[in-house]
Structure formats: structure tokens, C-alpha cells
Amino acid sequence: MSTSLLLLLVAIIGVIGYVAGSRRASVLANGKSSNLHSRPGYYGAYVGIWATLPAILVMVVWNIAAPTYINSTVRGEFPAEVQAESAATQNLAYGMIGAIARGLNLATPEEVAAIDAGGDVRAILAGKGVPLADQPQPYMIAAAKHLNEMNATSAMLLSVAVLLVAVGGALLAYRSIAARFRARNRVESVILVSLIVASSIAIFTTVGIVFSMASEAIHFFTMVPAHEFFFGTVWDPRFAAAGSGGTSGQFGLIPLLLGTLYIGAVAMLFAVPIGLFAAIYMAEYAGSKFRSLAKPLLEVLAGIPTIVYGFFALVTVGPFFRDLSAQMAGLATGNYQSFIQAQSVLTAGFVMGIMLIPYVSSLSDDIITAVPRSLRDGSLGLGATRSETIKKVILPAALPGIVGAILMTASRAIGETMIVVLAAGVAARMQLNPFEPMTTVTVKIVNQLTGDLEFTSPQTLVAFALGITLFVITLCLNIYALFIVRKYREQYE
């Protein structure tokens, strides 16, 4: 029985249980619902939960345990000479047995008979759409048959067990229904547990991020020493040579980190003044009409996908800077030679800066608005102009919040991917000319992981080392931002 059919059956049993449970409770109530502890629906839900939850648990556990058991059984039956071989060869053999087993399931009885009679297994299975890498050895066919048998038995046992558990659970729960039975409390505790499980998904995600990246990164550091990665000044990973686990390339983080920070700094150079002034104007000067129009429009900038910014940088801003610089050079020296390249730190930083304006402005806007009226009134009453009030009173009061906002924006700038992939270039160089292309950590993660992957080569695994570096940097920036905001927050009340 297939998994979906089984799930459907369990669901049907659950629904029947729900209806039967509610009915029974209604009957017990004898027309007077105050005879019951809970409303009839809760009794139904109690039966329904007992019918479905244990059955699904059995299914999950079985689907994890059975393949492992079957796998080890089949491997245990390998001939001694195969068992003496390396793990990789055994994996290969097991993969082939799996393929044969799949093919045998598709084959007609005559074809199976032909295979038993020593026919060309490879040709027959190829006709079924199951290509084999090699002509299988005889023990493999026997093992494949055994595999199929065990799979069939396992599927049958699973169906029986799941249905038994579902029906049994429903019956048990049904029998326990009584007038004073506290069905609501039981059902609610199940709901509460599921709420807790849902909220721990956040924890699982973080744990998943850290563990998955750390394990792959550690794998990488066994091939390339950590100090060569963190302090290396040359990024030249070469291509992954098939089969060779050797380290032919150089994996220096410094040029990538430098590029990331440089482009991020250029972006912040545009975003912070513009965003801050925009926030000040919105909060202190703008009338409510202007504000209600301009603020959402400015925030549209944050809603535009970054790939659109990347494309804008690639086809509009980059060529514009290039042509502009050619004109400027032409006017100055007579030689129309552009000194800004189309893909450059400036282009990427500038476009990223535009994207970050709304992050700075809306975060700072909230913080500036939160400064109490009395501080403004005091300053204005002493004869300060509005700009003096802003510069001398409001900004100092809002400073921790603004610094926090800027740090959070900086972490966005560092983790930004699509703009730099399209506009910053791929050359990992250490230089300080903003008109030349540079590359970033995120660009290299994308570069190393697109195309064919082999999870054994340092060329691929380095992406995880880069990723965990990125994760740690942004995490530190965010935690530090929160820390600053909490520590220096003015207590106005």
C-alpha cells in the first residue's frame, strides 16, 4: 500500500473516530450538555487524535528504521570478497543492486525468467528505462530479489501495523469516553505540545545552519589548513579535477573579505547620509500628507527584489558610469578613455546604497519619532532653531538607536548577493581603486556552487567555509547592534 493511500486511510479512520466520539458524548450527555465535562466536539477530537497521531508516528519511525535495516541486511549478504573491498566499492555495488531491484519490479515475468536463465540483464533493464553502469555479477541479482522481497514485506507489515494502531487507538479512546472524562484538557495539551514544537523550528533552523555549515567547513579545513584560508591573500581555487582530492588551488579569504567590506562601505557612504537626512526630514519637518505619500514610496525601494537592482546596475548604471567617465576623461585630457569600468566597486556600491536607503530611513525614523516631545519643546523654548534642536538634542538622544540601525543595515550590505553577482565582477583582487571590479564572499559562494558539484573537492566545500564566515560576521553585527541599542537606550519614562 502506498504511503499516500495509507495516510488517506488513517485520515478516514480519524474522521470516523471524531464523529463517533462526538456522537457517544452527545448520547452520554442525555440531552443536557452540562452532564459532560467538555463539549462533545472535544471527545470527538480526542478519539481523532488517538486514531491518527500514533499511527503517523509509527509510519515515520518505520520509514526511517526499515530502510536502514534492509540496507544493512543486504550488505551483510555480500560475498566475502566484496565485503573486503573499500566502502566506496560497496556503496557502488549497493547502488547497482538498488537499480536492478527497481528494474526487476518493472520487468514482466517472462523477462524475469530470462534473467534467471542467464539472459543479458543490462539490455533487458535498459529496455525498462533502468540503465546499469556495468554488467551485474550474479550475486547482485539474488541480492536485488531479496531486496525486493524485504521491501514488499516491509510495506505490508507497515500497512498492517499502521492500520492496527489507528483502529486500536481509536477504539481505546472511544471506550474511555465517560461523562466526567476531561477530554478538553487532554486535547488542549496535545495542541500546546504542537505549538511548542512549531516554535522550536526556529531553534532547529539555527542549529541546522550552524551544524551543516560547520561540518562541511571542517571537512574543508582538513584539506586546506585554516590559517591558509583565513590569512591567505590569493584567491585562485582552480577547477575541481575529477577524482583528485588534492589541493591544487589557493583559497585566501582576505581579497574576498576586502572586496565585501569595500563595496559595503561604498554602499553605506551613499545610504547613511541620504537615509538619515530623509528620516530627519520625515520625522521633523514633513507634513502628514507629504509623509504619508513619501514614506511608503521610499519603502518601495526595500520591496524591489535585489535581482532587479542587479539588472539595473548591469545594464543602466554601469554603462552610464563608464560613458560618463569617458566623457570626463575626454574633456580633461582629450583622450576618450573611460576610467570607470562597467563592473566596478562604485557601480555595485552605489546601487546597493540605493537599496539600503529605506532600511536606514525607516529604522531611524522610528527612533527619532520615539524621542519625547518634551525634549524638543525644551530646546525650542530656549530659542534654538529646529535644525539646532535636531543636531544638539534629538540626534544625541537617538544616537544609540541610529547606530544600531546602521549596523543592521551594514549586515544587510555584507550579505547582499544578487547586486554584487551582477555588478561587482568576479576577479578576486586586492586593490583600492573604486573604479575597478572587485569580488565578494557572496559572489564566490555562488560561483563555487553553481554547475556540477562534487562534495569531496575543496573547490565546493570552500563555499561552506565562506558561508559560515559570512554567518558569523552578520550574526556579530546584529548582536552588537542589539547590545548597543539595549545598553544606551535613553530611559524617557
Added chain:
Amino acid sequence: MSQVISAPAATARAATPRRDIGIKRRYAAERRFRAYGLAAITFGLLFLFLLVSSVVSKGYTAFEQTMITIPVEFTESAIDKDNERATNPQKLMTANYPVVARNALAKVLGVDPNDRASMRAVGGMLSDSVRTQLRNIVVNNPSVIGTTQPVSLLAHGDIDSAYKGQIDLSVPETNRKVSDKQVGWMNQLAESGALAGHFNTGIFLNGASSRPEAAGVGVAFIGSLYMMLIVLVLSLPIGVAASIYLEEFAPKNRFTDLIEVNINNLAAVPSIVYGLLGLAVFINFAGLPRSAALVGGLVLTLMTLPTIIIATRAALKAVPPSIRAAALGLGASKMQTVFHHVLPLAMPGILTGTIIGLAHALGETAPLLLIGMVAFVADFPGSPLAPSTALPVQIYMWANEAERAFVERTSGAIIILLIFLVLMNLGAILLRRRFERRW
């Protein structure tokens, strides 16, 4: 002595009735400061305008496609010379349809079929996709063989660009992709009405193609749709459940503190890190197929969850405590209070947050690149496990193509994406306007 002292005092009173406190300078500074603020907002809005207008001006032409409508003679000799289609159906699949189309066009233009160079130029005016177009006609209805049918053929991408005026015809002929001869034919066909711009349905329906004139976002759109459904189905219930626990039930202890700090940090983790997580956990560890919409949907779900949780918690917080007190006072349990009263009242806010989170997920590209969704997918994915691609990824792939016609397609695809985002955000705003309650 007294004279010496009193003299300056008297003059001071006479010359400056008011002390100079630099009021002019200060007011000038005030005006400047104000102007900076206004300039900053103007600058931001200017760039919003530039961005949108640049994309629209480059992309609106993508919704028009140049077609050449000519009578095509499905000659038996060209398609099925030896009349073996009854015995060998493969024959109709492999026939040389481009030649059929080329001959038809040459006949209309009056080009000598023996002039090889000219014939090649004629063939170059038609898209390579005429092969599949004519093949589908013949295979669906073999009786057309031997007859002449009017067919609308796709013009080649370069002719399409030239017809739309995007190719500078003043450059020397050798430096551009369309020859003078082809331009002449193009004008001749346009005058006779055979060549004209039609509304481009292909960009909505087709899949990836190496030929810009036949490329579309239809396949990518289906991939995005699968992913959005997965994100919605998973992240809404999980996000709401998590928020309810944290907001309504969680005791203040270290564990819940940890969850809170975690969620805030997850909201700020770069999206590409989620891509690495998906690659390592879903593909490498769990063995799910690469390029599948299922994996993309799971990754985007994890990415969207913090957004939805933060929005939902804000919505739950906004429900006044008096509602809870009233429900509890009438004997409802804590769980009943939340599910019967608080949650329905918070629903508009939750849905608004969900839509905004979905809009973010729809535009996200970077994590999808890492889980192999940058595949050349020309066929519609039949299930979330089939190889598929997504709208923003399709934009990324087209942005890397060099041809002029692809710039137009890319911008067109961006316009489609932006329209979806605008619709989703408008929906969120309307929802908020319509159902938001002020307490």
C-alpha cells in the same frame, strides 16, 4: 576716567539696538539643513523613478513579437520524399522544416532559390523555432502535406529588434547582426502587411530557450507558483503556531528567551546562507532531488518564517487584553480564548504579514541558485519534485545573456515580476485598510 568708560557704552547702545546673535546665519543654516533633508528624499524617489522607468522603457517592447505571416507550402518532396510516413512516423519528426519555411519566405520575397547566400540570409530572418512550430502543425494534422497554409512564423530575434528600431542601422553593415538586404526584405514584408508586431503570448507561456524570440517565463512561473504554495502551506501554520506559543503561553524562561533571540537573528541572516543550509540538509543529507521546487519551497519557508512570526506576534499583541479577560471571565479555557477570540481578531494583521513575507520570497534569488534551480528548464514541471526554475532565477539567467533581444526579455520578465509584487502588496494594503480595527 568716567568719560573714557561711558563713551563706548553710549556708542554701543546707539549702533546696535539688538545684540548680534547671528540670527541670519542660523536661519540660513536652518534652511540649508531642511534643504538637505528634502534633497535626500528627492534623491531616493528619483532613483525609484529611474529604476522603474529604465526597466519599463527597456522592457515594454517585450510584450510585442514580430511575426511573419506567409503562405507555407508543405511540399511532399521536402517533408516526406519517399512517402513513408505511414510506416515510419519518425519521418515527420525529423523532416527538414526550416527549409520549408525558408522556401516559403523566399517565394514571397522573390529570391532565386539557387542563390545560396541570399537563401541563407532569408533563412536567417526566421526564428530557429519554426522547426518545432511547423513540425507540430504537420504531426497534429498530416493531411496538410501537399497543401499551402497561411502560417504566422516567429521572426528571428535580430529582425525583431531591428523592426522595433533597437538596432542602429547607421553602423557599417559588417558590424551589426542584420544585413542591409535583410532590412530591405523586412521593410518590403512590413509594407505588404506580412510582417507585423503581434501581442507576445509566448513570453507568458514558453519555457527557457536559447533563442530570445521563443523564450518565455511560463515554466519559471509554474516553478515559482509551486514554491509559493509550499511556503504558504508550511510557513503560515507553523509561523502562527510558534507566535501563539511565544506570545500567549510561553513562560518567561531561558528557553523562550533563546527562541526569541534566535528568531530575531534568523530574520537578519543573509538569504544565501539559507541556500547553503538547503544544499547541505535537504539535498546532501535528506537526498531530495536538485533543482526541485520542493527544496526551493522548503528553503524559502525557513527564510520567510521569521518574518511571519514577527508580524503575527505584533498582530497578537495589538489585540487588547480586555478581550482575553472577558473570554476567560466567561469560563473559556486559555486555549479557547486564543483560538476563538484572539486569533480571529489578529487574522487581518497575520495575513498582511504573510503576504508581505510571500512577496519577499517570490523575489528571492540567491538561495535558489545554490540548490540548482539555475537549470535550463524548457518543460513544465509536472510535480514539485520535477526540475524547475523560478521567475527571479529566470531573470538572472537572461541577464547573463549578451544578445540585445534578451535585455528586452529580461526587462519584460522583471515587469511581470514587479506586477505580481505590486498586486500582492496592494492586496496586503487593502486587507489592512478593510479589516484593521483600532481599539
